[in-house]
Amino acid sequence: MRPPSPEDFRSRLRSPAVTARVGLWLGICFGIAFVTGLVSHYAQNVDHPVPFPAWPAWGYRVTQGLHVITGTAAVPLLLVKLWSVYPLLFRRPERGLRQLVLDALERGSIAVLVASALFQLTTGLLNSAQWYPWAFSFRASHYAVAWLAIGSLLVHIAVKLPIIRRALTSDVESTVDDRPTATEPGVLSRRGLLRTTFLASGVAVLAVAGGTVPFLRRVSVFAVRSGEGPQGVPVNKSAAAAHITDELVGPAYRLEIVHGDRNVSLTREDLQAMEQRTESLPIACVEGWSAGAEWTGVRVRDLLDLVDAPSGRDVDVYSLQPSGPYRHTVLQGNFADHDRTLVALALHGEPLSRDHGEPARLIAPDRPGVLQTKWLARLEVSP
Amino acid sequence: MTATRWGLGVAGAALAAYGAWLAISRGHDHLDLAVWLAGGVLLHDGVLALVVLVLGAAVLRLLPQAAKAPAAVGFVVLGSVTLLAVPVLGRFGARADNPTLLDRGYWAGWLVVAGLTVGAVVAASLVRSRRR
Numbered sequence: 001m002r003p004p005s006p007e008d009f010r011s012r013l014r015s016p017a018v019t020a021r022v023g024l025w026l027g028i029c030f031g032i033a034f035v036t037g038l039v040s041h042y043a044q045n046v047d048h049p050v051p052f053p054a055w056p057a058w059g060y061r062v063t064q065g066l067h068v069i070t071g072t073a074a075v076p077l078l079l080v081k082l083w084s085v086y087p088l089l090f091r092r093p094e095r096g097l098r099q100l101v102l103d104a105l106e107r108g109s110i111a112v113l114v115a116s117a118l119f120q121l122t123t124g125l126l127n128s129a130q131w132y133p134w135a136f137s138f139r140a141s142h143y144a145v146a147w148l149a150i151g152s153l154l155v156h157i158a159v160k161l162p163i164i165r166r167a168l169t170s171d172v173e174s175t176v177d178d179r180p181t182a183t184e185p186g187v188l189s190r191r192g193l194l195r196t197t198f199l200a201s202g203v204a205v206l207a208v209a210g211g212t213v214p215f216l217r218r219v220s221v222f223a224v225r226s227g228e229g230p231q232g233v234p235v236n237k238s239a240a241a242a243h244i245t246d247e248l249v250g251p252a253y254r255l256e257i258v259h260g261d262r263n264v265s266l267t268r269e270d271l272q273a274m275e276q277r278t279e280s281l282p283i284a285c286v287e288g289w290s291a292g293a294e295w296t297g298v299r300v301r302d303l304l305d306l307v308d309a310p311s312g313r314d315v316d317v318y319s320l321q322p323s324g325p326y327r328h329t330v331l332q333g334n335f336a337d338h339d340r341t342l343v344a345l346a347l348h349g350e351p352l353s354r355d356h357g358e359p360a361r362l363i364a365p366d367r368p369g370v371l372q373t374k375w376l377a378r379l380e381v382s383p
Numbered sequence: 384m385t386a387t388r389w390g391l392g393v394a395g396a397a398l399a400a401y402g403a404w405l406a407i408s409r410g411h412d413h414l415d416l417a418v419w420l421a422g423g424v425l426l427h428d429g430v431l432a433l434v435v436l437v438l439g440a441a442v443l444r445l446l447p448q449a450a451k452a453p454a455a456v457g458f459v460v461l462g463s464v465t466l467l468a469v470p471v472l473g474r475f476g477a478r479a480d481n482p483t484l485l486d487r488g489y490w491a492g493w494l495v496v497a498g499l500t501v502g503a504v505v506a507a508s509l510v511r512s513r514r515r
Contacts, residue, residue: 076463079431086432111424112399118423125467130476130484134419135412144405145420151399158392161384187443187451193459200460204467207496221492222468229483240480355481 006179009087013186013193016177019084020167021194022077025201027153029074030117033124034150036067040286041143043368051334054341057365061284064368065212068288071124072208076200078117080193087179109155116149128211128287129224211289225289230353233283233291236369239354242321244375249320249359255343259307259381266303268359271345274298279340285369295363297344300336300379309381311337316382317362320375329371331379335364343376435462449512450504457504461497468493 043052043060053059093103120142127138157164163177170176172190175183188196210220210227217227225234255271257264277299284290304315312333319327335341341364345352352358357374364372410416439458443451470476472493477485 072467075467076459079463079466080459082427083432083435086428089428114427115420115424116402118427119420122423123419126470126476129470130478131470131473133475135415136410136419137412140410141406141416144402144410147402147405148399149402151395151397151402154391154395154398156395158388158390158395161388161391165384187455192452192456196456196459199456200463203460203496204464207464207468207492221487221495222464222471222489223487224471224485225483226486228486234483235481236484238478238480241478 004090006087006091007181008090009179010181010184011186012175012178012182012184013188013190014084014087014179014182015175015190016163016167017170017172017174018190018193019081020164021172022081022084022197023164024168025198026074026077026081027157029070029077030149030153032070033067033074033120034146036063036070037143037146039063040067040368041139044139044286044371046330048332051332052366054335054338054365054367057281057340059366060368061212061282061290064284064286064288065209065290068124068128068212069205069209071121072204073201074117075121075125076197076204078121080197080200082114087182106159109152109159112148113152113156116145116152119145120149128208128289130287208288212284214292223289224287227289227291230355231347231350233293233347233356234289235355236285236287237374239358239375242319242324242375244320244354249354249375253359255303255360255376256378256380257303257307258378259304259309260383262307264303264306268345271298271343271360274302276345277342279342279363279365281340281363281365283363283369283372290369294348295342295344296346296349297342297360297363299339300331300341300343300362300364301339303343303379304336304381307381314382316378316380317373317376318378318380319373320377326370326373329373330382331362331364331371335367338365340365343379447508447512450508453504453507453511456507457500461500464496465493 040060040063042048093100123134123138123142123145126132127142132138166176167174172194186193206216206219207222208220209223210216210218211223211225214227217223227234229235254265254267257266275298276296278294278296280292280294282290282292300315313336314333315331315336317329317331321327331341341362343360344357344363345360347353347356352361357376360376361374362372362376406416407413439455442454442458446454468489471485471487471489474485474489
């Protein structure tokens with residue numbers, strides 16, 4: 001048995017005319033996912049040389065919803081695109097040293113592109129379902145490989161640009177750059193295959209987008225959350241998983257506000273006695289689900305005023321949870337001073353349930369959900 | 384166009400190099416990362432692509448002419464959406480302490496999608512066979 005060669009694949013559907021058209025949409029999806037991913041990565045950084053905006057409040061919700069939606073749409077696009085170029089995998093290297101080197105370089109860049117594209121879609125999908133069957137850090141790896149993917153995509157476009165231009169500027173039935181043996185009609189027309197691919201992407205998006213687009217909830221049969229939960233809002237990390245005990249949130253509970261040697265210690269009743277504000281702010285998770293909610297509590301700025309904290313200072317936020325990467329986070333100055341940033345005591349008019357951060361949690365506009373610290377213990381103004 | 388291509392190529396190589404540097408310097412468990420990067424390509428090129436080739440050839444030969452195109456459409460839609468649904472169908476990330484995660488009836492949902500797809504394929508096939 002001899003290894004297959006490109007000539008063995010005869011369908012005229014496996015043509016650059018198809019590849020370039022699917023690739024165009026795939027590239028758009030990857031571009032949007034890359035940019036929205038950078039937004040989220042920056043929002044989660046501690047240092048913000050350029051302040052991350054606290055406005056609009058729904059900004060993070062929309063960018064992360066787009067991130068997951070474009071990633072989902074990319075799955076059928078990538079599969080069909082790879083199908084359309086599969087014969088080229090069996091291409092024989094050309095003769096001559098120069099050709100050999102160029103061929104090896106191109107194949108190498110495509111290997112990196114395919115590996116990183118499949119990696120990004122797979123790990124992103126698994127992360128949204130909170131399934132981590134690997135040892136590496138999801139955030140660090142998904143971020144690093146994003147640069148690999150977008151870089152090798154640009155190299156790929158540079159290499160293929162003449163073919164892409166010819167394909168996109170001529171008719172879909174054009175055979176200009178087809179392999180000589182790719183002449184047999186498929187069961188679908190080229191247009192039919194393209195429409196099928198876009199249909200599959202559309203169905204895929206509808207099947208998951210309800211996790212972040214409320215009116216799609218009922219049709220999104222594969223959304224990682226139904227949108228239900230205690231007090232009508234889903235939970236990302238439960239009190240049990242964070243090791244929050246009755247004792248920690250019992251009568252001995254205090255919220256400490258610290259600024260240098262100034263120190264105020266507040267009970268639940270003290271917090272309830274302060275001026276209460278109600279804000280409608282979404283909770284939006286990196287995993288692509290989000291929910292709008294109405295929070296009531298004390299403005300963070302009012303609390304900082306108790307210890308005479310100057311404006312513009314970052315605030316170290318500590319949770320009662322004994323361990324975990326989000327036990328300590330930083331609330332940047334522009335968020336700390338924002339009128340809509342609250343220490344929430346109630347959700348939809350009822351005291352916070354334990355899983356939503358009882359007795360007090362942070363909620364700020366336009367921020368990643370993981371930084372909306374639950375079970376607040378201490379706010380410490382940085383020097 | 385040559386200038387555009389060189390510009391894109393050099394920029395792309397620089398971004399990819401930055402990604403590789405990030406993966407090596409900031410990451411940990413490099414072996415696992417490499418396995419997942421290479422594993423995706425091997426699974427696609429070596430398994431998935433072959434399964435699609437064989438399945439496509441076999442099923443299309445068996446089906447009546449009028450059903451071939453609708454079946455191909457149904458296969459692309461249902462196949463890719465099913466792949467996408469693997470993490471939720473298996474509920475691998477479910478946690479006993481958090482009932483709000485992975486809280487839908489995913490198999491029921493899959494059956495609905497599959498039923499609608501198969502129904503549409505059969506209906507389209509019937510319509511096409513009558514037209515002939």
